[in-house]
Structure formats: structure tokens, C-alpha cells
Amino acid sequence: MVDVAAKQSGVGTGIGFMVLTVVSFSAMDAVGKWLVADFSVWQIMAFRGAVAAGILVPFLIRKEGLTVFHTRHLSFQIIRALMGVAAFALFFYALRFLKLADATVIGFSGSIFMAALAVPLLGERVGLRRWSAIGVGFIGVVIILQPGSGAFQPAALLAVASALVYSLVMIGTRWLSRSDSSSSMVVYHSLVTAVVGFAALPFVWIVPNAFEVFLFLVAGFFGTAAQFCLVRAFRYAPVAVLAPFDYGALIFAAVIGFVVWNEVPGLSLWIGAAIVIASGLFILYRETRAKAVASA
Numbered sequence: 001m002v003d004v005a006a007k008q009s010g011v012g013t014g015i016g017f018m019v020l021t022v023v024s025f026s027a028m029d030a031v032g033k034w035l036v037a038d039f040s041v042w043q044i045m046a047f048r049g050a051v052a053a054g055i056l057v058p059f060l061i062r063k064e065g066l067t068v069f070h071t072r073h074l075s076f077q078i079i080r081a082l083m084g085v086a087a088f089a090l091f092f093y094a095l096r097f098l099k100l101a102d103a104t105v106i107g108f109s110g111s112i113f114m115a116a117l118a119v120p121l122l123g124e125r126v127g128l129r130r131w132s133a134i135g136v137g138f139i140g141v142v143i144i145l146q147p148g149s150g151a152f153q154p155a156a157l158l159a160v161a162s163a164l165v166y167s168l169v170m171i172g173t174r175w176l177s178r179s180d181s182s183s184s185m186v187v188y189h190s191l192v193t194a195v196v197g198f199a200a201l202p203f204v205w206i207v208p209n210a211f212e213v214f215l216f217l218v219a220g221f222f223g224t225a226a227q228f229c230l231v232r233a234f235r236y237a238p239v240a241v242l243a244p245f246d247y248g249a250l251i252f253a254a255v256i257g258f259v260v261w262n263e264v265p266g267l268s269l270w271i272g273a274a275i276v277i278a279s280g281l282f283i284l285y286r287e288t289r290a291k292a293v294a295s296a
Contacts, residue, residue, distance in 0.1 A: 014237025017229045018245045024226035026252035029104070030260065031219040033095040035212070040204035041092045042197055044219060045085065049194030051220030056228055057190050060183050068187045072179045080172035080185070081192035083165055088193075090162035097155035100257035101265045104249050105144055105273045106159040111243075111280040112137035113167035115287070121171050133282045140275030143268055182231050190227070243284050247277050 028048075035044055060068045071077050094103050116134050118124040126134075141160070146152050176185060208216065233242055250273055257263035 011237045011241055014233045014235070014242060015245060017233035017236065018242045019248070021226050021229040021233055022246060022249045023252060024222045024229060026104075026249050026256060028219050028222035028226060029091075029095065029253070030100060030256045031215055031222065032092050033100055034260070035215055035219065036092050036096045039206055039208070039212075040200075041089050042200035042204045043206065044092060044216065045088060045193060046197030046201045047216040048088075048220040048223045049190060049192075049197045051217065052190035052224045052227065053194040055221075056224045057187050059228075060187055064181075064183055068181070068183045070180070071176075071184050071188070073176060076172065076176060077180070077185065077188040078192060080169055080176065081189045082196070083169045083172065084189050085193055085196050087162045087166040087169060090158050090165060094155050094158035094162060097153060098159060099263040099265065100261070101250060101253040101263065102144070102156070102269055103159045104253040105269060105276065106141065106156060107163050107166070108247065108250075108273070108276050108280060109137065109141045109160065110163040110166045110170065111283060112141070112276070113164050114170050115283045117167055117171055118174075121168075122174060127286070130283055130286045133279045133286070137276050137279030137283070140272045140279060142272075143275065144272035146268055182234070186227055186231055190224075238288075244281060247280075250277075 032044055057068075091103065091107065094106075098106075112134055115126065115130060119126050145156050145160070173185060254265055257265070
């Protein structure tokens with residue numbers, strides 16, 4: 001009974017960290033959408049990287065020592081981090097033109113891209129049911145985008161590109177997790193983000209006022225908090241338990257978008273979101289089941 005209670009407590013802690021992750025990412029996206037109207041994406045990235053490198057990296061070094069820099073694949077760590085930077089930049093460029101909820105839902109398609117790309121890149125086997133779910137998921141994305149209609153926004157393709165690149169980041173994470181720790185991936189991602197952001201800063205710098213500096217720091221804080229909470233969440237609970245809570249970001253995005261920008265998501269968004277989320281959860285279920293069978 002004690003072991004069961006302890007396990008349930010650990011899962012509950014993981015869910016709590018996942019909820020904090022979703023809240024933090026939603027807050028960062030909202031603040032970023034506000035800032036990107038007047039500032040470059042790269043300036044936002046520089047502040048985010050600086051906060052992560054100044055807070056999260058020292059914390060991990062203090063807790064785990066210099067082992068956080070240990071990696072068997074330094075070049076791949078850097079490539080993975082650069083892809084993360086690209087996904088971030090594409091998403092925030094999309095936020096300049098899209099509703100917060102729209103961009104968030106399109107971002108959910110990353111799990112569908114990941115399931116499809118894991119076949120050629122990781123050599124994973126995908127059965128007919130999962131391929132069907134992948135196809136249905138892409139139908140949901142098409143419903144959200146509404147290509148060929150007056151409601152279509154070309155900027156939505158930036159969000160799709162961001163989801164595609166982010167799926168490559170997650171595939172890279174799967175591959176690296178075979179040899180490197182999650183802490184090392186967080187450290188290299190934070191440092192590369194800071195370096196890229198500051199390298200671009202001289203070309204895009206716009207002097208912010210005191211309130212805008214505060215917003216930059218808030219965005220950096222929430223981005224750092226999200227990374228920290230995400231790592232913690234996966235230490236306590238499995239992916240199958242945590243993934244459904246990730247989709248709660250849509251609720252936060254819809255509420256924030258309505259309150260701050262008076263954005264009202266259309267019916268096509270909710271229909272497409274339901275299809276994409278259902279597809280993502282089914283893909284996760286099939287992957288979890290396949291791993292369980294393989295372990296047995």
C-alpha cells in the first residue's frame with residue numbers, strides 16, 4: 001500500500017509540474033505576442049536565453065555539477081538547440097499575425113509530424129492504425145488553416161513550419177536521451193539560445209522602456225520556468241499520463257487571447273483542434289501500447 005501511495009503521489013507531482021509547464025508556456029507566448037508587435041523576435045530570444053543561462057544553468061550546475069555538460073554528441077546537441085531556436089523564431093513570427101489560440105492549436109500538430117518522421121529518422125515501425133491517425137490529424141490541421149478560403153492566413157504556414165521543426169527537436173531529444181541526460185539538453189539549449197540571440201541583437205536592437213524591459217524579463221522567466229517544470233514533470237510521471245494535460249494550453253490561450261486582444265476563436269478552430277488532439281492522443285496510446293508489448 002505504501003508503494004502504491006508513493007507512486008500515486010509521484011504521478012500527482014508530475015501532473016502538477018506539467019500544469020505549471022503549460023501555464024508558463026502560455027504566459028510566455030502571451031507576453032511574446034505583445035512584445036513581437038514592436039520588437040524583433042531575436043531581441044525576445046536574447047532576453048529569454050539570458051534569463052535561462054543566468055538562472056537555470058547555474059541551478060543545474062549547482063545541483064548536478066559539471067556533469068550537466070557531459071555529452072557524447074556535442075555537435076548533435078548544438079544542432080538540436082539550433083532547431084529549437086528556429087522553431088521558437090518561426091512560432092513568434094506567426095504570433096505577430098495569428099490569434100494566440102490559432103497558433104497554439106497549430107503547434108499541437110508537432111506530435112503528428114513527430115509520429116510520421118520517426119519512421120525514416122528513428123527506424124520506428126508504425127502500423128496502419130497509427131498511419132490512419134496521422135492522416136486524420138493532418139485533416140484537422142487543414143480544417144484549421146482553411147486553405148483556399150478568405151479566412152486563410154499565410155502566416156499560419158509559419159506556425160506549421162514551427163511545428164515541423166519542433167517535431168525534429170523532439171526526435172532529436174529521443175535520440176539523444178539514449179546517451180545524454182535531460183539536464184545536459186536543457187543546458188545546451190539555453191546556452192545556444194542565448195548565444196544566437198545576442199549575436200543577432202546588434203542588428204535588431206530597439207531601446208525598450210522600463211515597462212518593456214520588465215516584459216522581456218517576464219517572458220524569459222516564464223520560458224525558463226517552463227523548461228524547468230517540464231524536466232521535473234517527466235521525472236515523476238510517464239509521457240502517457242502527462243501528454244493530455246499539454247492540450248490544456250488551448251484553454252489558456254483562448255482565455256488570454258479573449259481577455260487581452262478580444263480574440264474569439266472560430267468554429268473551424270475548435271473542430272480542427274478536436275481532431276488534432278484526438279489524433280495526437282490516439283498516436284500516443286498506440287506508441288505506449290507498442291512499447292509495453294515490446295518490453296513484455
